[in-house]
Amino acid sequence: MKIFQNKMYIVLFLALLIGTSCQKEVEFRAPAGSDSSVPSQISNTKAISLPGKVKITYRVPADENLLYVKAEYQLKSGVLYETKSSIYTDTITIEGFADTLEHEVKLYSVSKNEVASAPVIVKVRALEAPFVKVFKSIVIQNAFGGYNLQAQNAAKDNIAILVMKRNDFNEFEVDNHKSVRTRVEDIISKIRGLDTINQELAVFVKDKWGNSSDTIYTSIKPIFEQEFPAQNFRGFRLPGDAPQVYNGARLEYAWDGRLGWPWTSFTHQIDGGPNPHMITFDMGTKGKISRVYIRPFPEGNRWYYLTTMKRFEIYGSLSPSANGDLDNSWTLLGSFENKKPSGLPYGNDSADDQAIASAGFNYEIDVTKPEARYIRIRCLENFAGGTAQSINEIKIYGSPTK
Numbered sequence: 001m002k003i004f005q006n007k008m009y010i011v012l013f014l015a016l017l018i019g020t021s022c023q024k025e026v027e028f029r030a031p032a033g034s035d036s037s038v039p040s041q042i043s044n045t046k047a048i049s050l051p052g053k054v055k056i057t058y059r060v061p062a063d064e065n066l067l068y069v070k071a072e073y074q075l076k077s078g079v080l081y082e083t084k085s086s087i088y089t090d091t092i093t094i095e096g097f098a099d100t101l102e103h104e105v106k107l108y109s110v111s112k113n114e115v116a117s118a119p120v121i122v123k124v125r126a127l128e129a130p131f132v133k134v135f136k137s138i139v140i141q142n143a144f145g146g147y148n149l150q151a152q153n154a155a156k157d158n159i160a161i162l163v164m165k166r167n168d169f170n171e172f173e174v175d176n177h178k179s180v181r182t183r184v185e186d187i188i189s190k191i192r193g194l195d196t197i198n199q200e201l202a203v204f205v206k207d208k209w210g211n212s213s214d215t216i217y218t219s220i221k222p223i224f225e226q227e228f229p230a231q232n233f234r235g236f237r238l239p240g241d242a243p244q245v246y247n248g249a250r251l252e253y254a255w256d257g258r259l260g261w262p263w264t265s266f267t268h269q270i271d272g273g274p275n276p277h278m279i280t281f282d283m284g285t286k287g288k289i290s291r292v293y294i295r296p297f298p299e300g301n302r303w304y305y306l307t308t309m310k311r312f313e314i315y316g317s318l319s320p321s322a323n324g325d326l327d328n329s330w331t332l333l334g335s336f337e338n339k340k341p342s343g344l345p346y347g348n349d350s351a352d353d354q355a356i357a358s359a360g361f362n363y364e365i366d367v368t369k370p371e372a373r374y375i376r377i378r379c380l381e382n383f384a385g386g387t388a389q390s391i392n393e394i395k396i397y398g399s400p401t402k
Contacts, residue, residue: 050127
């Protein structure tokens with residue numbers, strides 16, 4: 001019985017200890033008190049103008065009662081904003097300015113009991129806001145089946161480029177499918193699937209503070225796109241072009257509509273040498289090129305990422321030099337790189353790798369590139385580590401000259 005009673009005393013004693021320690025912890029976290037003294041003001045303020053914002057530096061007073069510094073300011077919208085900075089820094093940043101006019105910022109020292117000092121007033125001017133710069137950089141160009149919108153966002157600010165179209169009441173309203181919301185530096189929006197008729201657009205830029213730019217009113221007319229007729233294609237071998245493999249695999253098989261071996265264009269790695277392999281052909285029709293479709297050759301019916309081109313260039317010409325040089329008679333239409341979706345090492349293709357490759361790849365050509373009739377493809381590297389190239393099927397799209 002005594003042993004049992006002793007155990008009970010020990011348990012009660014421990015419970016009292018725990019209860020006492022908890023009570024002390026609560027007392028330690030209790031509010032500091034009712035000190036209503038006004039903290040000292042900051043001093044030696046200096047405003048540094050930045051795009052759409054201002055950084056203000058100051059001297060923090062040696063006041064133990066100070067908890068933070070608060071800034072109050074009004075934006076162009078009329079909304080009053082505030083931002084806070086702790087006592088462990090001597091800088092506060094004021095954001096959201098839409099203009100470069102002079103604005104007034106009130107800086108308060110705030111105590112641990114939320115008592116504010118009289119304000120220190122600082123006059124500031126921000127530099128041109130990022131959303132304004134984005135607006136000024138917008139370029140809209142007609143493209144095949146749609147249009148391209150490009151802009152620069154050097155500050156990488158959160159912005160929205162809002163594209164408006166006319167509704168059934170002939171009023172402009174935002175089209176969310178065509179609008180862009182981003183913070184990337186190089187903004188590129190490619191809209192496709194539009195009818196090839198004149199269409200009115202209105203475009204403006206908005207930032208996260210609700211500031212809006214002026215509005216661009218423009219008219220676009222998408223360019224009609226069709227396939228260049230493959231029946232007009234002919235091989236056009238030039239000096240410097242790589243030889244094809246001997247057991248079939250002629251260049252003309254690249255556009256014959258047949259899949260598999262030997263109906264593919266395949267250059268010879270050894271005879272062609274270690275330098276980039278080139279092939280050349282005549283489309284028989286000149287015109288603007290919008291994209292080049294290439295279906296790679298599946299070795300063993302399924303392994304696409306072997307002699308498939310990894311890095312390559314496409315050139316166009318209306319009248320190429322007979323010497324085969326890549327001189328000024330040729331225009332670089334584009335440099336391209338294929339990447340295996342799975343990232344698996346050489347010789348290992350996932351089901352997704354095979355499905356994507358078997359569907360073929362589309363390589364878009366910049367709409368500003370000139371017309372061409374002759375096409376030259378230059379393989380810099382294939383997935384096997386060589387420079388030979390294999391093309392099962394190729395199709396050229398754009399606007400052939402009638």
